[in-house]
Amino acid sequence: MSEPVDPLRHCVAQLARLPGIGDRTAARLTYWLLRQDPEVADEIAGAIASLARSMVRCSVCCDVATTNPCRRCADPARDGAVVCVVERPQDIVAIENSGGFRGRFHVLDGAISPLDGIGPDQLRIRELLARLEGEVAEVLLATDPDVDGDATALYLARLIKPLGIRVTRLAHGISVGTELEYADRSSVARAIEHRRDM
Amino acid sequence: MSEPVDPLRHCVAQLARLPGIGDRTAARLTYWLLRQDPEVADEIAGAIASLARSMVRCSVCCDVATTNPCRRCADPARDGAVVCVVERPQDIVAIENSGGFRGRFHVLDGAISPLDGIGPDQLRIRELLARLEGEVAEVLLATDPDVDGDATALYLARLIKPLGIRVTRLAHGISVGTELEYADRSSVARAIEHRRDM
Numbered sequence: 001m002s003e004p005v006d007p008l009r010h011c012v013a014q015l016a017r018l019p020g021i022g023d024r025t026a027a028r029l030t031y032w033l034l035r036q037d038p039e040v041a042d043e044i045a046g047a048i049a050s051l052a053r054s055m056v057r058c059s060v061c062c063d064v065a066t067t068n069p070c071r072r073c074a075d076p077a078r079d080g081a082v083v084c085v086v087e088r089p090q091d092i093v094a095i096e097n098s099g100g101f102r103g104r105f106h107v108l109d110g111a112i113s114p115l116d117g118i119g120p121d122q123l124r125i126r127e128l129l130a131r132l133e134g135e136v137a138e139v140l141l142a143t144d145p146d147v148d149g150d151a152t153a154l155y156l157a158r159l160i161k162p163l164g165i166r167v168t169r170l171a172h173g174i175s176v177g178t179e180l181e182y183a184d185r186s187s188v189a190r191a192i193e194h195r196r197d198m
Numbered sequence: 199m200s201e202p203v204d205p206l207r208h209c210v211a212q213l214a215r216l217p218g219i220g221d222r223t224a225a226r227l228t229y230w231l232l233r234q235d236p237e238v239a240d241e242i243a244g245a246i247a248s249l250a251r252s253m254v255r256c257s258v259c260c261d262v263a264t265t266n267p268c269r270r271c272a273d274p275a276r277d278g279a280v281v282c283v284v285e286r287p288q289d290i291v292a293i294e295n296s297g298g299f300r301g302r303f304h305v306l307d308g309a310i311s312p313l314d315g316i317g318p319d320q321l322r323i324r325e326l327l328a329r330l331e332g333e334v335a336e337v338l339l340a341t342d343p344d345v346d347g348d349a350t351a352l353y354l355a356r357l358i359k360p361l362g363i364r365v366t367r368l369a370h371g372i373s374v375g376t377e378l379e380y381a382d383r384s385s386v387a388r389a390i391e392h393r394r395d396m
Contacts, residue, residue, distance in 0.1 A: 006251040007245070007264065014245035017238065019230050024380075025218070030249065031288055032217050034262050038250035040215065047212035049207070049243035051228065052236035054205040064232050066205065091230055109233075 008034075038090065047141050062107040062124045064089045072105060079103040079136040080084075085128065085156065087144060091180045095142060098185045100192035103140070106131065111148035112155055121157060129159070138166040140195055144180055157198040168195040206232075232391045242359050245293040258329065260305040260322045262287050270303060280336040283326065283354065285342060289378045293340060296383045298390035301338070304329065310348035310353055318353060337363040338393055343368075343376050344370070355396040 006100050008030060016027035033041045057063070058070035065071065071090075082103030086092055091107050110125045132139070143149035144175060157167045171194030174183045183191075206228060212387075231239045232312050255261070256268035263269065270276060280301030284290055290303050306321045322326035330337070341347035355365045369392025372381045380391075 007248050008262065011245040011249045014242045017242060018227050020223070020226070026216070029216050033246065033249055035261040041246050041250040042213065045247035047209040048231065048239050048246070050205050051209045051231055052239040055232060064206065074204065088229065089232070090225060095325065110201045164283060169245075 003005045003174070004030045006142055034039055041114070045046040056192035059127075061105050062109060062127055063092060063105060064103075074186075077102075080135045081129075082140055083131065083136055083138070084142050086147065088181065091142065094180050094183060094185070095192070100189040103138075108152065111152040113151075123152070125156070125159070125182045128156075132160065132163055132165060136165060138168060140164060140192075141167065141198070142180065145174055146177065146179075153198070161198070167197050167198045171195055203229065206375070212343075220230040226305070242320075244336050248258075252321050259303050260307060260325055262289060263305060275300075278333045280338055281329065281336070282336055282338040282340050284340045284378070285350075288381065289340060291379060292383070293390070296386035296390060299338075300335075306350065309341055309350040311346040311349075323354070324356070326354075328369060330358065330361055330363060336366060339365065339367045339396070340378065342379075343372055344375065351396070359396070365396045367396050369393055 004152045011030045011033070012023065012026045013196050015029050015143060016023050017019055018026075021029070034045075046152065054066055055064045056066070056068050057058050058068055058073055060069045060073040063070050063072070067074070079102050082101075083106050084095060084101055084103055085106045085108060087108050089107055092107070093103070096100050106124070106128050108125065108128070110118055110123055112118060112120060112123065119157065128139075139156070141153040141156055143152045153169055157169075160167050170188075170191040181186070209228045209231070210221065213219055214221050218225075224247055225335070231242075252264055253262045254264070254266050254330070256266055258267045258271040258334045261268050261270070265272070277300050278348050280299075281304050282293060282299055282301055283304045283306060284293065285306050285308060287305055290305070293299050293303070296332045300352070304326050306323065309317055309319055310316060310318060310321065326337075337354070339351040339354055341350045351367055357365075358365050368389040370390050372378065373387050378386070
């Protein structure tokens with residue numbers, strides 16, 4: 001049915017690797033690309049290729065960034081006494097957009113999830129503990145309000161409170177079951193305002 | 199909020215150009231790419247970039263292909279007496295998979311659609327007429343069974359029948375409203391078997 005090396009089928013197969021993109025959608029996207037000027041495919045491909053090359057992990061907060069340390073970690077105007085712990089890099093954007101927080105961040109890169117085989121060792125908890133030896137007076141846990149996020153918060157609270165550091169959790173102004181990434185900014189702001197001791 | 203040149207936002211913006219991919223989905227895909235090995239992004243980007251570079255239009259049938267003329271047009275085993283006219287390259291796959299056709303193809307690159315501002319001049323009708331000066335005895339119209347596809351078939355029938363060539367249309371074994379690309383292969387096979395004169 002096909003030439004030995006078929007760039008069309010290859011493109012369909014590669015696009016179908018993306019999460020939520022099935023074979024049919026991948027084929028639609030491929031044929032759409034074929035109908036555009038070649039520059040469109042080049043620009044999209046260039047953006048994807050440069051993503052991995054130009055983004056690094058900040059060695060302080062573990063966020064994805066273009067510099068190490070990242071812009072936020074290098075910003076002296078931020079309050080170093082409070083560290084907000086999130087599951088994913090995109091959660092930082094939700095917190096920042098709320099305008100309710102001017103401290104520092106730490107990205108765990110997931111949550112403890114026994115069902116998915118993710119334990120504490122797979123998360124960036126070692127990097128978090130290394131940061132707590134300085135000026136940090138409070139750790140604000142902003143993991144998702146679901147089973148995994150709650151379990152992770154509990155695990156971290158038990159680990160950090162013995163160090164004499166205040167551990168707080170985002171208030172459940174965010175409706176249970178909603179992922180932080182998709183919460184509206186006023187709910188996020190209220191959740192920061194109503195954070196509670198653990 | 200962001201570095202002057204932010205490859206992450208750039209990637210989100212580029213992915214959001216794809217049809218059916220909104221800003222949120224583009225962000226999800228981008229963060230997913232960041233969590234993979236860099237090779238994954240490189241492979242996907244490479245497949246997209248090589249697509250436009252390596253695919254050409256067959257100057258005979260107007261299909262997208264890696265060679266010109268394409269593999270099907272260069273195949274002497276195919277029956278040159280019947281040309282099947284389709285709207286899109288991917289429609290050829292549906293016809294081929296049905297196993298009901300061993301003639302040649304022609305891709306119109308769309309259908310007449312006054313609402314979308316697409317007239318006969320935007321379709322590859324000139325290329326089709328140029329092919330009819332040889333051995334062609336029948337033109338099988340396989341445009342979609344919708345308003346645009348029917349209008350296109352009618353237009354072509356009026357153009358081609360005066361040339362003394364038999365003009366047929368895929369039977370409506372394909373349910374009205376379904377696009378050819380998504381029809382199951384036995385319906386497509388029946389539609390080929392029941393094609394009718396126009």
